[in-house]
Amino acid sequence: MTGARLAAVLLSLWLGSCDFPRDADGTLDRIQSERVLRVGISERPPWVLMRNGAPAGIEPRLVRAFADSLNARIAWTRGAEGSLIAALRERALDLVIGGFDASSHWASDVAATQPYVETSVILAAPEGRSAERDGAAIQYPSQRIAFAALIAQNDQRPEPVARPGAATAAIYDFEAEPFDLVPTGTDLTRERLVMFVAPGESRFLFALDRFLASRTRAEILRAEGTP
C-alpha cells in the first residue's frame, strides 16, 4: 500500500508542477501576461452595486483583491445577467459576478465556483420591540425587490424603505448589527453565493476557488453600510 501512496504523492507533485489543472483556453495565463481581468457585473445589493459611478459591494471588493493577487487591473462591464452570461460563454469576459445563488439556472450554461459564502435572509426587529404585530408591514431595503416576494410568501405585507432600522425588516443575517436590529428567529430563505467563469477554464476556476476559500466569512462580509 505504501508503494501506491508514494506513487500518488509523486503524481500530485509532478502534476502540480506542470500546470495541472489546465485552462482549455489559457485564461489564467492570458490574465497574468496581459495584466487585465475582464469582469462583468450585474447589480444586486449588497453583493454588487454602483457607488459614485464605480462598482462597489461585497463581490467587487473580493474581485479587486483577487486581481491584485494576479497583478492585474480590472476592466469592468456592466450589463444584464443574460448578456453577461452570453459574453462569458464566448470568452469575451473572464468572470461574471451579480450576487448569484448556487441554484441559479445560469449555472448550467457556464462554470460556477464553489459557494464562497452562505447566508440567510432573516426577519429582525429593533431592540426591545416584541415580535411583529399581526398585519404590520415588514420593511425591506427598497432595491432588493426579491425580498418583497419572500415577505409576501411569509403572509406579510412588504414595505420598501431606504434604510431599515425603524421597524421589523427583512435583511441578511450579517446585516443585523450594522442596522441595529435583533434577529427574531424567523428565516425566510438561505442563499449560497457563487461567481461564474467561462466553461472549460479549470485552472482559472481553481485559482479563484482557492482565493475565495482563503478568506474568512468575517473578511468577506465586512460591513458595507449601504442597502
Added chain:
Amino acid sequence: MIPVGTREFPEEQERAYRKARRLEWITVAYIASAAVFLYLVKGSSQAMRTSWLEDMVSLVPPIAFLVCSRLAVRAPSDKYPYGTHAAVSIGYLTSSLALLVMGLFLLTEASIKLYMAERTTIGGFTLFGETIWAGWPMLVALAYTGIPSFFLGRMKLKLAPVFHDKILYADAEMNRADWMAESAAAIGVIGTGFGLWWMDAVAAGLVSLDIIRDGWRNVSAAVTDLVDETPKKTVDRSELEPLPGELARHLERTLDWVERAEVRMREEGHVFFGEVFIVPRSPASLSGEELVKSISEVRKSAKEFNWRIHDLTIMPVERDVLDQPPSL
C-alpha cells in the same frame, strides 16, 4: 392436475443460487452507497451527474434477480402446474432492456455535449479548510464505484452458468458496463485537467457503443428466449446448447430397447421442459406393462443425465414418424 417436477436445484446449484443472492444484496447496498457518495461530490460536472443516473439504472438487474429468481424457484402448485420458471425470462428481458437503455442514454448525453460544445470545468473543492482540485475527490468516488463493480461482475459471471441464471448473467454485463462507464468518466476528469474539455464526452461516447451492442445482444436473446428458440448456452450465446442431442445419444447408447431417440427441449428459466420421441427396437415384443416400465426407465435416466432436465414427456413412436416430428 399433476404438477410438473419438484425442486428446482440440486445441492450444488442451490449453493450457487444462495451465494448469488448474497452477491446481489451486496450489489444493491453498494450501488446505493455509491450513488450517495457521487451525489455529494458531484458539483456541476456533467460527468458526475451522468454517473449518478447510471447507478440508478444499474439497480434494475439486481432487483430483477432478487425478485424474479425467487419467484422462479417456487414449487409448482395447482394454480401454476408448470411452476413459475419463466419468471427468469421476464427478469432477463427487464435487465437486458436496462442495459440497452444505459448505453443509449450515455450515447445521447455524449452526443449532445459534443454537438453543443459544452465544456466540462472542474475547479476547487474545500475539505477541512484545504482547497484541492475537485477532480481528485471525483476520481476517488469513481474508483469507489468502479473497482468493486469489476470484481462483482466477474464473480457473477462465474456463478451464472452453474445454475444457468440469465438474470445474473445480464447483471454481470451491467456491472461490466458500469466500470467501463466509470473508467470513461475518470478519463474525462483527467482529460479536463489537461484542458481537453471534450475528453469526457468522447470517452463516454465510445464506451456507450460497446454497452449498446451488449444490451442489444441480450435483448435479442431475451426475446428469442421468450418465443422458445432452441436453447443456447448461458454465457456464450453464439453456441447451441448441446444437451438435447447429447441426451438423445445417451439414451440410444444406454438403453437396449431404444433403437432411436430424438429430443426436443425448450428453456423455462433455469430448467428445460421437453419431449423425447422413442422408436422401440422391437415394439411387437413389448407388453403394455413392460412399455410403461421402460418409459419410466427413460424418464429416470434422462433426469439423472443433467439437473437442468426438469420434466420430459416420453412418447414412443413409429419408426417413420421421426423423420417428420409429430405436431400435437
